[in-house]
Amino acid sequence: DILNLxxxxxxxxxSSFPCRTVVFPLMTSGVTYWVIKSLQQLDICxxxxxxxxxxxxxxxxxxxxxxxxxxxxYRLAPFWEADPWKALVxxxxxxxxxxxxxxxxxxxxxxLLFALLMVLVSSRRxxxxxxxxxxxxxxxxxxxxxxxxxxxxxxxxxxxxxYWAGLIIDSQKSIKAVINHLLKLVLCACFTAVxxxxxxxxxxxxxxxxxxxxxKNSSLFDVITQLNEKMIVTPFNFLSYNLNPHxxxxxxxxxRVTHLAVNGIMLFGILHIxxxxxxxxxxxxxxxxxxxxxxxxxxxxxxxxxxxxxxxxLLFYFVPLAFLSLFSHQEPRFLIPxxxxxxxFSASQSRAVKWKHVIILFxxxxxxxxxxxxxxxxxxxxxHLEQLVHSPESSNHPGHYTLLxxxxxxxxxxxxxxxxxxxxxxxxxxxxxxEETLCRTIGQRANNFxxxxxxxxxxxxGTVRATITKCGVLFKNETLIFPHLSMxxxxxxPFLFSxxxxxxxxxxxxxxDQ
Numbered sequence: 001d002i003l004n005l006x007x008x009x010x011x012x013x014x015s016s017f018p019c020r021t022v023v024f025p026l027m028t029s030g031v032t033y034w035v036i037k038s039l040q041q042l043d044i045c046x047x048x049x050x051x052x053x054x055x056x057x058x059x060x061x062x063x064x065x066x067x068x069x070x071x072x073x074y075r076l077a078p079f080w081e082a083d084p085w086k087a088l089v090x091x092x093x094x095x096x097x098x099x100x101x102x103x104x105x106x107x108x109x110x111x112l113l114f115a116l117l118m119v120l121v122s123s124r125r126x127x128x129x130x131x132x133x134x135x136x137x138x139x140x141x142x143x144x145x146x147x148x149x150x151x152x153x154x155x156x157x158x159x160x161x162x163y164w165a166g167l168i169i170d171s172q173k174s175i176k177a178v179i180n181h182l183l184k185l186v187l188c189a190c191f192t193a194v195x196x197x198x199x200x201x202x203x204x205x206x207x208x209x210x211x212x213x214x215x216k217n218s219s220l221f222d223v224i225t226q227l228n229e230k231m232i233v234t235p236f237n238f239l240s241y242n243l244n245p246h247x248x249x250x251x252x253x254x255x256r257v258t259h260l261a262v263n264g265i266m267l268f269g270i271l272h273i274x275x276x277x278x279x280x281x282x283x284x285x286x287x288x289x290x291x292x293x294x295x296x297x298x299x300x301x302x303x304x305x306x307x308x309x310x311x312x313x314l315l316f317y318f319v320p321l322a323f324l325s326l327f328s329h330q331e332p333r334f335l336i337p338x339x340x341x342x343x344x345f346s347a348s349q350s351r352a353v354k355w356k357h358v359i360i361l362f363x364x365x366x367x368x369x370x371x372x373x374x375x376x377x378x379x380x381x382x383x384h385l386e387q388l389v390h391s392p393e394s395s396n397h398p399g400h401y402t403l404l405x406x407x408x409x410x411x412x413x414x415x416x417x418x419x420x421x422x423x424x425x426x427x428x429x430x431x432x433x434x435e436e437t438l439c440r441t442i443g444q445r446a447n448n449f450x451x452x453x454x455x456x457x458x459x460x461x462g463t464v465r466a467t468i469t470k471c472g473v474l475f476k477n478e479t480l481i482f483p484h485l486s487m488x489x490x491x492x493x494p495f496l497f498s499x500x501x502x503x504x505x506x507x508x509x510x511x512x513d514q
Contacts, residue, residue, distance in 0.1 A: 002033040003049060006418040006425075008410070012238075015204045019238040021148045021196055022203045024109055028065075032057035051386040051415040055379060058104045065112055066101040072115035072340060079122045080313055080344045087347035091339065093359070095366035096267050100336045106150050111337035113146040114156045118316070118340060121164035136181045139164065140188035148196040151235040155323035156337050159316050201232045242327065254330040259321055263332040268339070269362035270355050271346045278345070279314050286311075310348060316341035369485070375409045377484025377507030381459055382415040384479065384509065389425055390417065398424055399453035402445060406430040406438050407464045407489050408507070432488060439471035446473045446512055456512035461486040462503040468510065477511035 012020040036053050039045040073091050077084035091097055101108050120135040120142065143161065146153030168181050241247050264272035317338055324334055346352040352359060388394070389401050401424060405411050410429055418425050430438060445456045458475075460468060461484055484507035485491075491504035 002030055003037055003054075003414075004420050005414050006416075006420050006422065007414050008427075008429075017237055017241075018200065018204045018232055018234050019241055020106070021200050021234045023196055023199050024106070024149050028061055028109075029058040029104055032061050049417065051383045051417055054415055054417065059102055062104055062108060063102045066097065066108075068112045069097065069101065069115050069340065072119050073343060075119050076122055076340075076344055077347065080348065081310075082344045082347040083350070084347075086350070086352070087343050090271070090343040090346055090352060090359070093363055094268070094339060094343070095363045095370065096336055096339050098363075098367050099371040100333060105333055105336075107333045107336050110146060110150045110153055110156065111339065113142055113149065113153065114160075114337040115340050117142050117146070117157055117160050121160045121167070135164075136184035137188040140185040141192045143185075144189040144192040144196070147235055148193070151238050152324060152334065155320040158323070159312075159319045163312065197231060197233055200234050201230065204232050205230050242329075245328065248327065248329040251329050253328045256325050256328070258330040259325045259335060263330060263335055264321065264338075266332050267335055268342055269366075270358050271342050271352060274351055274355070275314065275317055275342060275345060278310070278351075279318060282311050282314060310345060313341045313345040313348075317345065373483050373485035373505070374487065375484065377461075377481035378408055378411060379415070381481050381507055381509060382411060384481070385457065386416050397453075399455055400451055401425045402428065402454065402456045403459065404428045404430065404441065404445070404456065405459045407432055407461055407486060408459060411459075435467050435470065438467065442468070442471050442473055442512070446514055448514065454514065456514065458508075458510040458512060460508050460510070461489055462506040462508060463489040463491050465503065465508055474513040475510040476513040477509075479509040481507040481509065 012018065013022070033054070036045070036048040036057055040048040069091060070088060073087045074084050076082075077087045101111065117139065120139050139161070143153070143157050146157060168178055260276075264276075320338060321335065324330065385403060394401075403411075403416075403426070405428065407430075410431070411427065413427055416425065416427070428441070430441060433441075442456075442458060445454075448454060458468065462480070463486060480503065482502060483505045485505055491501075495501060495504045
């Protein structure tokens with residue numbers, strides 16, 4: 001919208017049924033794109049808009065934002081009886097921080113908002129004495145913003161909000177003061193929701209900033225009428241879509257224990273396993289106490305008391321995980337906000353110290369696999385193709401370019417830097433198509449004699465290279481991008497120990513000989 005580029009609008013952002021707010025993309029990536037656009041318009045940087053800056057500028061902003069995690073850990077560690085520096089080392093050394101928190105995931109924003117919420121609700125002094133909570137308005141704003149970013153934020157916010165409510169009740173002498181705090185929270189939450197709903201309604205009813213600018217001369221009455229006609233509340237659409245099992249089946253169905261048994265270990269390794277072990281031990285302890293009827297005189301706070309900080313941190317970790325496990329579609333990135341309570345828990349009582357060598361090895365391998373190898377050739381491939389289709393030779397002799405992607409993740413078209421008015425570049429995403437579909441599509445392009453100046457490029461992982469040879473077409477140019485690992489089409493182990501190992505861990509750009 002800002003740079004007038006051709007993009008693929010995912011289903012979440014279609015105006016017919018938008019499921020995601022546009023506010024956060026505009027406030028993050030949108031701001032960085034506006035900055036580089038302004039630099040180019042002012043002739044400060046004539047070539048600012050290219051595939052590299054389009055990729056790196058939003059990531060740079062998210063990397064800066066990621067230090068909110070560091071700040072939160074440093075603030076929270078004394079409160080939760082954890083060593084601040086050990087917690088910071090665990091955080092900074094985690095490949096989740098290095099890979100996920102430097103990329104533009106909504107889950108990353110969810111994690112940052114969860115961290116801010118934990119800071120806001122931890123409003124008592126580290127010596128255990130009560131300090132009157134004064135963060136009600138901010139808690140309302142952060143919770144609502146998190147809900148609009150991803151409605152699953154409520155799963156993460158539940159325990160912090162209950163903890164905060166317990167502190168409010170314990171610290172206040174009258175019911176009037178409690179109601180006053182809750183009223184401030186609700187009013188600020190409602191105001192924040194109105195801001196998000198208004199922004200989303202304006203954007204999706206006009207579908208794009210260009211059309212949004214065109215209504216600025218409309219009368220106030222017309223604008224209000226338009227808002228009333230189609231009020232868009234994206235979180236409700238999100239929940240309506242995801243509560244339908246048939247919709248989730250389109251994205252993949254996983255066993256309910258995937259988060260607990262697979263994704264948690266994949267993201268956090270031994271720290272997740274230690275948390276499970278500690279959770280079972282504490283659960284056993286409290287069940288034993290209940291049987292002996294020893295815990296009733298401790299007051300109404302139950303587990304949520306400051307002296308039982310470890311138990312509370314475990315609840316902050318496992319309650320969101322349990323709620324997310326209710327959904328049948330479970331991806332590892334859904335759990336990345338849980339890194340904060342996990343490192344705080346692991347840094348208390350020096351739990352992780354004796355496992356430091358395992359932790360280092362795990363995170364080095366995780367950063368290598370998920371930060372470098374996994375689909376690692378796709379972005380460099382787009383860099384190469386962007387330079388190719390925008391080269392001086394292509395500008396002097398414009399032709400038609402067809403870029404056919406198969407067995408890769410969806411290529412982000414924005415990195416090709418194609419203006420909306422350009423029609424000479426076509427992107428075809430065949431995803432994980434079968435051999436027959438792939439060969440038929442390539443054959444149709446190869447036999448297109450009506451186009452004398454057409455250039456067709458096929459982009460496939462090295463593990464599918466042998467399949468292309470069965471299609472009966474010739475290629476005149478071949479470029480290998482290394483490294484690239486496709487977990488959907490993994491390399492065969494024997495090939496990795498042969499002389500052909502590099503091609504198995506690469507992404508091919510094949511130019512069709514028509």
